[in-house]
Every structure is written in structure tokens, then in C-alpha cells.
Amino acid sequence: xxxxxxxxxxxxxxxxxxxxxxxxxxxxxxxxxxxxxxxxxxxxxxxxxxxxxxxxxxxxxxxxxxxxxxxxxxxxxxxxxxxxxxxxxxxxxxxxxxxxxxxxxxxxxxxxxxxxxxxxxxxxxxxxxxxxxxxxxxxxxxxxxxxxxxxxxxxxxxxxxxxxxxxxxxxxxxxxxxxxxxxxxxxxxxxxxxxxxxxxxxxxxxxxxx
Numbered sequence: 418x419x420x421x422x423x424x425x426x427x428x429x430x431x432x433x434x435x436x437x438x439x440x441x442x443x444x445x446x447x448x449x450x451x452x453x454x455x456x457x458x459x460x461x462x463x464x465x466x467x468x469x470x471x472x473x474x475x476x477x478x479x480x481x482x483x484x485x486x487x488x489x490x491x492x493x494x495x496x497x498x499x500x501x502x503x504x505x506x507x508x509x510x511x512x513x514x515x516x517x518x519x520x521x522x523x524x525x526x527x528x529x530x531x532x533x534x535x536x537x538x539x540x541x542x543x544x545x546x547x548x549x550x551x552x553x554x555x556x557x558x559x560x561x562x563x564x565x566x567x568x569x570x571x572x573x574x575x576x577x578x579x580x581x582x583x584x585x586x587x588x589x590x591x592x593x594x595x596x597x598x599x600x601x602x603x604x605x606x607x608x609x610x611x612x613x614x615x616x617x618x619x620x621x622x623x624x625x626x627x
Contacts (some may be wrong), residue, residue, distance in 0.1 A: 423513050426494050427471040427534070435462045435491065436521070436528045443596035444475035444491040446512040454506040458526040463498065463506045471495040471584035473515055474532065477597050478615070488518040489601045494530065510581070515600065539579045539605040539615050543582055546579050547609055554616035583607045589617060 435451075437459060440602065444450060454463050466473055476490035494512040498507055519531040543595055576584075584598045593616075602608045 421494060421496060421511055422582070422598060423494075426470075426472070426513055430472060430492070431470075432530045433522075433529055434474050434488070435466060435525075436476055436490075436530050437462065437493075438476050438478050438486045438528075440478045441593055441602055442475070443587075443593055444493060444510075444512050445600060446491055446588045447514050447577070447580040447583050448587045449496065451513045451589070452506075452510060454508060456519070458606040460504060461504060463495075465509065467495065467498060472513075473510075474518075475510075476514075476518070477593055480594070486518075487597055487601075490516055490518065490596070491600070492516045492534070496504065509555045532614050533588045535603065536606055537579070537603055539577075541578050541606040541609060544578055547606075547613070548581060550613055551581060551585060551609060551616070552603075554613060554620060555589075558589075558616055558619055576581075578609065579605045582612060585612050585616075589615065 420469040437454075442450075454460055462473065471494055472492060473495075474490045474492045476488070479485040479487060491512040492514045494513050495508050495510050497509040498506055499508075515535040516532040516539060517535055519533060522529045522531075535569055586596060589612070591599070599611060601609050601612070
């Protein structure tokens with residue numbers, strides 16, 4: 418992935434962006450994800466934001482609701498986009514910052530929201546120890562489900578604890594509501610601890626099954 422400069426991107430943020438509400442996905446800051454956009458109004462949204470600052474926000478839809486969403490989500494920036502022959506888009510987007518929706522303008526075919534940026538507290542006490550714990554648990558869980566992956570050679574020293582925690586939150590098989598709760602914690606250390614507890618219980622299940 419291209420390196421992106423979040424500060425620079427946020428300079429082009431005017432306080433409001435389109436919302437891309439999803440029924441089964443919670444995006445986290447400092448992670449990247451690939452989206453397929455096929456609904457007409459969201460194709461229009463992508464076409465519009467590609468002409469401007471490439472920003473949109475991802476919010477989880479509330480259970481079984483067509484229109485209700487959680488008001489805490491993640492502001493995302495399109496790193497790469499491709500328009501397919503059928504008019505759909507594939508995007509790679511990076512989570513830039515956690516946001517809270519203030520109000521929603523429904524005059525377009527897609528919703529546009531006024532947002533507040535949220536700063537997470539990313540101080541972690543005994544950081545190295547907790548990082549190591551998270552990485553080891555994560556590796557043993559992933560390795561037990563796929564013996565082809567050799568994760569011992571991954572150099573995680575370059576990755577911030579916040580990024581590591583958010584990546585774990587993004588890809589681990591948690592319920593969407595639980596991921597939403599993790600996103601809403603304003604404290605990276607707390608998010609990391611909850612994640613470790615989840616991994617502990619998952620590993621226990623794995624060992625009970627063996």
C-alpha cells in the first residue's frame with residue numbers, strides 16, 4: 418500500500434462527508450480494507466468523492482435496520498479505486514480517524530453527515546508486554562486455523578500498538594456489535610485488553626476442541 422499522510426488528508430476535510438452504511442462491517446482507523454461498491458447511489462457517491470477529497474465514512478447499520486446506523490464510525494480515504502466494466506467500483510480505503518455523526522443531510526441520493534473527529538487516547542502502560550501478548554495470541558490463533566501461515570517471521574516492530582490493536586479488531590471473528598463496542602472505546606489500552614480477553618477465550622475453545 419502507498420504510505421498516506423493522515424494530517425495532510427485531514428487538511429482537506431471540511432467537516433462533512435458522505436456516509437457509506439454497512440450491515441455487517443465495522444471499519445477501524447489505521448487499517449485498510451477493500452470495498453466493492455455496486456448499489457447505484459453509492460456508485461454515484463464514489464464518483465462524486467473521487468472528484469473531490471476522496472473522503473467518506475463507514476458506519477455500522479443497527480441490527481435489522483434499513484436506515485438506522487451507529488453514530489460512531491470511521492472516516493476513510495480512498496487510496497486506490499477501479500471502475501469496472503459493469504459500472505461497479507472496487508476501492509481500497511484507509512481508515513483515517515474515528516468520527517461521531519452530528520447530523521445527517523438526506524437531500525442527496527446518499528446521506529451526507531456533519532462529523533466531529535474523535536481523538537483516541539493511545540497511551541498504553543507496559544506497552545511492550547501487552548503488544549507481545551496480543552501478537553503471540555493472535556499468531557497462535559491464526560496458526561492453529563491455518564498451518565500454511567508462518568507468522569514468526571513477521572516484523573511487527575514497525576507497527577504502532579494502536580494500528581496492531583485496530584487490525585486485530587478488524588480481522589478477528591467477533592460479532593459486529595462487539596466490534597462496534599471496541600471502536601467506541603476511546604482508549605486504545607482498553608481496546609487492546611478486551612481483544613486479549615477475546616483471544617484468550619478463543620484459544621481456550623480451540624484447546625477444548627483438540
